[in-house]
Amino acid sequence: MTGCSHHAPVPTPSLTPNLADLYSQCRRGHTLPQTLYTSAAVFDFEMDAVFTRAWLQAGHLAEIPRTGDYITVQLGKTSVVIIRESESVVRGYFNTCRHRGALLCTSDKGSARRLVCxxxxxxxxxxxxxxxxRNMPADFDPRQHGLVPVHCEVVAGVIFIALSDDAPDFAEFRHQLEPMLAPHDLENAKVAHSVVLPEYANWKLVMENGRECYHCSARHPELLTAFRDPTEDDYFDAQPDWMKDFEAVCHANGLVNGPAEGAWFDILRFPIKDGVESLTLDGRLACSQLLIPSGEGNIGTLRWATEPNAFSHALRDHAFSFEAWPIDVGTTHVRGKWLVHKNAVEGRDYELAHLTALWNATNDQDKWLAENNFKGVQGRGYVPGPFSVNDEKKVIDFVNWYLDTAQRCLRF
Ligand code: FES
Ligand SMILES: [Fe+2]
Known part of the structure; x- marks a missing residue:
């Protein structure tokens, strides 16, 4: 006998899932079925269906300022190297030698005049x-054995890669982001700090968490010292006074605010709290060498988010970016990067602890939330639950984009 009318479904023992059936069973506006968060077969499918058919924010020019500088990124079992070929050209390659396939660049970042396996x-x-x-036969043609390229685009100092020709059109995104981000001059920034935070959770839970602030009031006291609480009474009003004031300031600074939305991106400059100058714990500027040195007033933060794996903020004084890189079905590497003006000197113009404290605290909290979510989702009692239409709107957008992308691949 049971005293409860809600029962968890009895799962079928896990076999290789029928992907078309699985995706067609998803209920829009709800979290995903358990198998989509927990199956290694689904993860392998996603690497092909989702991640090789998307533009992935992979870094900043500021990470590879000189010719020969490179970074590597790991996506599932695939490693990619992104290298500055010259002052004006950035290239991406699969990080796999054309001889017997060894990993070519074995560190996260480096600098080389040539890449030697x-x-x-x-x-x-x-x-x-x-x-x-060395010692290859006379008929060996080196021109047939160059590194395999990946697509690489740079917008206002931010690097995006695509691992196949099936990625969507990039031009519209560039057209929208470039004028909004260019005033922040990230091409003349430097990386003040970066971290790789392993999160033991499925990548979609990491991203769902990163796309909503429903949890902020309870879990992110540091973040809410700077951001307006979205549960404030007038937050969803069309034009509250604080928004009108903010738009006047941005206009006077010659800034474009958006919003600009596409199928896989979302860009908006929005105000932070009154009297708060930057995303820091005390609300004061993190760096006295400004990215946008001219103009007056509080220009808030420019946030851009790209599916499937990134969001960033650019302020007057610094920028922060968040990239989530899936490693396996239960492991995601979150890369956090803080950029300041390239002439800024640590200890004189900024203090690292002051610059990084807000996002470090927030990322640690989000790591716990995503890992805790993953634990709950794996249990027998899990059934998909409904998102809040107001407070989790961007999560709904993310999940819908994910389902559309996966199902498009299954149809062909
Ligand atoms: S695997 Fe032999 S040279 Fe790279
Ligand atoms: Fe969060």
Whole structure:
């Protein structure tokens, strides 16, 4: 006998899931079925269906300021190297040697005049051409063995990659983001600090969490020292007074605010709290060397988010970016990066602890929330639950985008 009318479904023992059935069973406006968060087969499918068919924010020019500087990113089992070929050209390659496939660049970042494989020293120039391969036969053609490129685009100092030709059109996103972000001059920024935070949760739970502030009032006291509480009475009004004042300031500063939305991006400059100058614990500027040195008043924060894995903020004094890189079905690496003007000097113009405290606290809290969510979702009692239409609107958008992208792939 049971005293409760709500029962968890009895799961079928896990076999390889039928993906088309699984996706067609999803209820829009709700969290996903358990298998979509927990199945390694689904994860492998997502790497092909979602991540190789999207534009992924992968870094900043500020991370590779000089020719030969590179960073690597890990996505599932795939590693990509992003390298500055010259002052004006950034290239991306699969980080796999064309000889026997060894990983070519073995660290997160570095600098090289040529890329030399650690195994048998096949050597590539920064354009990906094979320029040295010892003792190969006379008919060996090095031109057939260059590094395999990935698509790479740079917008106002931010680097995006796409692993296949099936990524959506980039031009519209560039057209929207460039004029809004260019005034922050991230091309002349430097990375003051970066972290890689492993989160032991499925990547979609990490992103769902990152797309809503329904949890902020209870879980993010630091974040709410700077952001307006979205549960404030007038937050969803069309034009509250604080928004009118903010728009006048931005207009006077010559800034474009948006919103600009596309199928896979969302860009908006919005005000932070009155009297708060930056995203710091005390609300004061994090860096006295400003990214936007001219103009008066509080210009809030420019937030841009791209599906499936990133959001960023650019302020007058610094920028912060968040990238979530899925490693396996239960592991996601969150990369956090703080940028300030390249001439800023630590200890004189900014203090690292002051610059990073707000997002470090927030990311640690979100790590706990996502991991705790993953624990609950894996249990027998889990059934998909409804999102709040107001407070989790961007989560609904994320999940809908995810389902549309996955189902589009299944149809072809
Ligand atoms: S695998 Fe790279 S040189 Fe042999
Ligand atoms: Fe959060």
């Amino acid at each position: 650690p195994y048998h020293q096949w050597t590539y120039d920064l354009g990906g051409n094979l320029i040295f391969a």
